Amino acid sequence: MNQPKTLDDNAAMVTETLKAETRKFNFFYGDNQALKNVDLPVAERRVTALIGPSGCGKSTLLRSFNRMHDLYPGNRYEGEIRLYPDDVNLVSPEVDPIEIRMRISMVFQKPNPFPKTIFENVAYGLMVRGEKRRSVLEEKVEEALRGAALWEEVKDRLDDLAFNLSGGQQQRLCIARALASDPEIILFDEPTSALDPIATASIEELIAEIKEKVTILIVTHNMQQAARISDYTAFMYLGELVEFGRTDELFVRPRKKQTEDYITGRFG
Amino acid sequence: MAETQGPRLRTIIARNHRWDLIIGTIGLLATTVGVLVLMLLFVDLVIDGWQRLTPDFFLNFPSRRPEEAGILSAWVGSALVMVVTAFTAVPLGVAAAIYLEEYAPKNWITELIEINVTNLAAVPSIIYGLLALGLFVYILGLGHSILTAGLTLGLMILPIVIVATREALRAIPVAIREAAYALGATRWQVVSDHLVPYASGGIYTGVIIGLSRAIGETAPVITIGALTFIAFLPPIPFTGDPPAGPFDWLFSPFTVLPIQMFNWLSRPQTAFHVNAAATGIVIIVATLLMNGIAIWLRSRIRSKLKW
């Protein structure tokens, strides 16, 4: 294992191959700087959790990875998010955000299925790539629904509207939708905050399975959840990445006082 | 010992409730007055005109003899003008709304356009007639035709379609747009695969409300020179000698229901006034029917959308 040169050499704390990495990354909503000098390594096929009090910039950082901020005027990235193995800076203006979003999918806080059928929801990512062959779509949709542990429940009603599913099923549908086009990374923004404990447990199980194939970056405000499902954890505070480390170490032996205060529930 | 404050509170509450009662009564009165007046007008029309609503009334051309006169040329004219109106207002209105909501950069030019669109809805319809007379009839030489009338009314209801479409687009949650963008959809894919289908209920409603306003319009149609007495139908495509082209009907002279009604009302013989009342019933029923369809369509499409 590489020896961290300093307390803040985050990349050195990752033993696996990196899938992505932010370097001196800053983000601005207009004049309002929401992220400051963030260095976050993302290990390939591992779960990296972002924790921290509300408003510390977790969603902002997550949404930078698929260039969601490009949708709104006045937003500005500074610094780099390198995506491997290409080794491109994915926030650079020369990189097409559409390509990035095809390679890096996202699951949102509240389940947000399209008002379309279950099948159409899962197939949409393939359709935007121009896939029209019914057989390919059917095969991929089944694979994605199996991957999201939803196939058995919906296989007989693929043409039902997605809204008729329960909240937990809708969120798994959204995961299936994100999985269908074989993304390299999936971003999760508090995916269980709108769900009951049972649905939450099933999503957590699912994330553990998905990480065999896909790199996962997940925002959670639930520290137990981060401890249960992630391999690496980053603690953020006021737009800065305060501490990054292996989850088993960070929760047991935090190196910074702020981290310790947060995980012991003394603030936030 | 402390006194209970119950009785004192109860007087205050009773006083507060009195206002509920007063405002409620005033509101009820205001509503009934409006509805009652409309009902009375409609009942009056029906009493005057219903006996003329025979099949012949719909199948006859106007005539000098009131009992033989009918509204064939008028309702066909109205229907054809509505077709042109819809074909003008829908593509222009929906495209403009999509541009303003989804594509337009937020700057002062966009703002200026937006203010103008809203103000256009308030322009008196006769002004559209004058504009159309100058532009479509004299400059473009489209004649006193169905095409001119349809284009004019299409422009007139354009603001209604634009505003309705924009509202329907805005009602779509950000989360749905983001879900589509997050899968790598381009702006056009988001618009065509999601926004327009989900907004379609609102768009239909806007179009139908616009058309139901256009069908009763008289002033602009008179201004562009619709005939008041017309005893022939526009040419049916591929019939006649020589055969009419597929679009010849667009350039045909025409009349519409409200003009026919106005024409009959201005005659001295009361028998014509009966015809006018019957025509009024037809216009009102057509309008109510369109509004009914709009409500039905909206609720049908809404039921598939949960937000």
Ligand SMILES: Nc1ncnc2c1ncn2[C@@H]1O[C@H](COP(=O)(O)OP(=O)(O)O)[C@@H](O)[C@H]1O
């Ligand atoms: N669209 C926006 N415009 C301006 N400021 C924003 C916007 N979204 C978030 N912020 C600000 O950026 C900071 C980080 O927000 P966010 O990333 O949503 O935090 P978290 O997800 O950790 O709760 C907050 O101070 C928030 O007020």
Ligand SMILES: [Mg+2]
């Ligand atoms: Mg957040």
